[in-house]
Amino acid sequence: MAKTVADVMTPNPLVISPDAPLTDAIALLAQNRIGGLPVMDNTGKLVGFISETDIIWQQSGVTPPAYITILDSVIYLENPSRYEKELHKALGQTVGDVMSNGPMITIKPDCSLSEAARLMNQKQVHRLPVLDGSKKLIGILTCGDIIRVMAIGTDDD
Numbered sequence: 001m002a003k004t005v006a007d008v009m010t011p012n013p014l015v016i017s018p019d020a021p022l023t024d025a026i027a028l029l030a031q032n033r034i035g036g037l038p039v040m041d042n043t044g045k046l047v048g049f050i051s052e053t054d055i056i057w058q059q060s061g062v063t064p065p066a067y068i069t070i071l072d073s074v075i076y077l078e079n080p081s082r083y084e085k086e087l088h089k090a091l092g093q094t095v096g097d098v099m100s101n102g103p104m105i106t107i108k109p110d111c112s113l114s115e116a117a118r119l120m121n122q123k124q125v126h127r128l129p130v131l132d133g134s135k136k137l138i139g140i141l142t143c144g145d146i147i148r149v150m151a152i153g154t155d156d157d
Contacts, residue, residue: 002112002113002114003112003113003149004109004110004111004112004113005107005108005109005110005111005112005113005116005128005130005139005141006109006110006130006139007113008113008141008145008146008148008149009109009130009138009139009140009141009145010139010140010141010142010145011138011139012138012139013037013038013129013137013139013140014028014032014034014037015037015038015039015040015137016028016037016038016039016040016050016095017039017040017041017042017095018039018041018047018048018094018095018096018099019094019095019096020094020095021093021094021095022055022092022093022094022095022097022098024095025037025050025055025095026055029052029055035051035052035126035127035142036049036050036051036052036126036127037049037050037051037095038129038137038140039095039096039099039101040137044136044137045135046104046106046129046131046135046137047099047101048096048099048100048101048104049099049100049101049104049127049129050095050098050099050100051100051126051127054098054099054100055098104129105119105123105125105128106128106129106130106131107119107128107129107130107131107141108130108131108132108133109130109132109138109139113146113149116128116141116146117146120143120146126142126143127140127141127142127143128140128141128142
């Protein structure tokens with residue numbers, strides 16, 4: 001029988017608040033050797049995800065957008081709003097400042113691992129929050145979880 005997301009996900013994942021200091025998120029990631037944390041508001045709603053990639057903006061710096069000047073006018077060669085977003089992340093002090101909060105890509109626990117792998121590849125994500133029918137966070141599925149199942153050869157899907 002094919003394994004489902006619920007069979008291999010990490011249940012009851014660590015979570016963090018958007019108001020938490022960024023240093024708290026860094027400490028949780030390092031201490032638990034994980035690559036990301038779901039961000040939950042005070043009502044228990046999933047509002048974003050903070051990953052190592054979001055946090056490394058602090059160290060990577062930000063490159064201003066390329067521009068040219070013609071007759072005292074500045075013409076940007078790329079969208080300056082991208083720079084503003086990157087700068088906000090680089091200077092962020094709270095989880096909410098740097099987390100990814102676009103449309104949340106989630107999965108249901110009864111989905112097959114094949115479905116999960118396709119979704120991860122399609123959306124280019126490394127982890128999926130697992131939500132039950134009432135949209136409550138019940139787990140996290142990572143690429144590593146799927147790889148471990150593949151390594152032991154128990155996914156018949």
